[in-house]
Amino acid sequence: MIRRLAAALLILALAGCDGGSKPAPAAAPSNKPAARVEAHYKATPSKVLNTVRKRGYVACGVNPGLPGFAYPDVRGNWRGFDVDFCRAVAAAVLGDAGKVRFTPIPARDRFSALQRGEIDILSRNTSWSYSRDTGLALDFAATTYFDGQGFMAPKALGLTSAQELSGARICVQAGTASEDNLADFFRARGLTYKPVVVASEAEARRLYENDGCDVFTADISALAGSRSVLNNPGAHVILPDVISKEPLGPVVRQNDPVWADIVRWSVYATILGEELGLSSKTVTQARETASDPQTRRLLGVEGDYGAMLGLSKDWAYQIIRQVGAYHEIFRRDVGAASPLKLDRGLNALWSAPKPGLLYAPPLR
Incomplete structure (x- = not known):
């Protein structure tokens, strides 16, 4: 009993030694906005991109001759929907949509030519399917045309x-x-x-x-x-x-994810261009006058999104200026201005009066 009493007196004595101080009040909440953390990205090196730059052109495999999609004109110049997306990649990585060499490839050889490294991109009215995506060591970068x-x-x-x-x-x-x-x-x-x-x-x-x-x-x-x-x-x-269901689009090798991203976002840049009301005729003025943050980011006026892929700030601007936004590509190659006269249908924007499936992730 004596020991317990002594312990209790000791605790009371120690408690009184803080001079009667009160606990510190909690910090008042601040109304100031939190500081924005800026992420700094360093592009992962892309072997294909480095090869393309050293070589000076993009090697693109296309259909030997499919009206509207890939065909040589009377002067031997390649034209068509699939051709234009190869040009878009060249505009993004080399700043010049004309720096592409086209290789006509039969259907039976298209995947092996890509696997062997004979081409950098296969853009040949090719359907995205499970077995092709998982069993051939290839990646489908994006869907450019929803078909059946x-x-x-x-x-x-x-x-x-x-x-x-x-x-x-x-x-x-x-x-x-x-x-x-x-x-x-x-x-x-x-x-x-x-x-x-x-x-x-x-x-x-x-x-x-x-x-x-x-x-x-x-x-x-x-x-x-x-x-x-x-x-x-x-x-x-x-x-x-x-x-x-036949989702068509460009194909790349699976061992270079940065190159796959470059091809993917080259496609998306054309779709975002249409969403933002841009065209090859208006994009230069828009780059000077646009106040919309989305447009400014896409055209390289605000931020440096190209650096994340090892590209210049104006990579998307060059695509739209030299090749066009998606609606321009569609119209001239397979739509109203072409002999095919195809309707947009499923290939209309998700936000169109008659909505389609066309959709690009936000650039932010």
């Missing part, structure tokens, strides 16, 4: 649906997703058909036009391109059936 597989037939046959094609001879290109989709479509419905397998779109067109097959199947955009160069385009109809 369809069928073209002579109007004279009076067909209204692909369900009426049982027993038909159908031209299809070897080594493409179209070949597998065709087999799946008929098997799922218990229908029969005779595949006429060809090596190229050009051969399929020739056979189809000369009664070598009854129907031609491919991506609908490719069918529209093929129809535009037939002797009598009006005598052929694309059936309303869409039997697959």
Whole structure:
């Protein structure tokens, strides 16, 4: 008992030694805004980018000849939708959209040519699929065109649906997703058909036009391109059936993520350009007068987003100035100003009056 009493007296004595001081009051909350932390990024070196700069041009693999997407004009200059996205990358990394060399590649060789390093980008109406993305050591950088597989037939046959094609001879290109989709479509419905397998779109067109097959199947955009160069385009109809999803876009090797980002954001720069109301004709003035932070960031007036990819500040400005925003590329190559006259459809902006699937992440 004596020990407990002594301990209690000692505690009371020690407590009284602080001179009766009160606990310090809590700090009053500050109304001042927190200081903004600026992140400083250093670009990870890209082997492909370094090679391209030393070489002086982008090596791009394209379709040997698909109207609207990739084809040499009468002067031998490459034109088309897929071609323009190669030019966009060249504008971003070299400051000159003309510094591209195009290699026409058959469908069966397109992935191996990229894997072997013969090209830097494959921009060849190629569909993004699970097995291609995961099994070939390749990356699909972005979707430039949302498509689907369809069928073209002579109007004279009076067909209204692909369900009426049982027993038909159908031209299809070897080594493409179209070949597998065709087999799946008929098997799922218990229908029969005779595949006429060809090596190229050009051969399929020739056979189809000369009664070598009854129907031609491919991506609908490719069918529209093929129809535009037939002797009598009006005598052929694309059936309303869409039997697959075909997101088309550029492909790169999987071992250089920075190069993949460069190609991806070169595509997105064209989409953001359309979203912000920019065009090749207005972008120079916008760079001088724009007050909108998004526009200023995209055009390199504010911040240095190019440095994150090892590019100059004006990389996106050069894309839009030299190649155009997405709506310009679409219109001249496959849209209203082209022989294909394709509607925007799924390829309209997400914010359009008739919304599509086209969407780019924010640049911030």
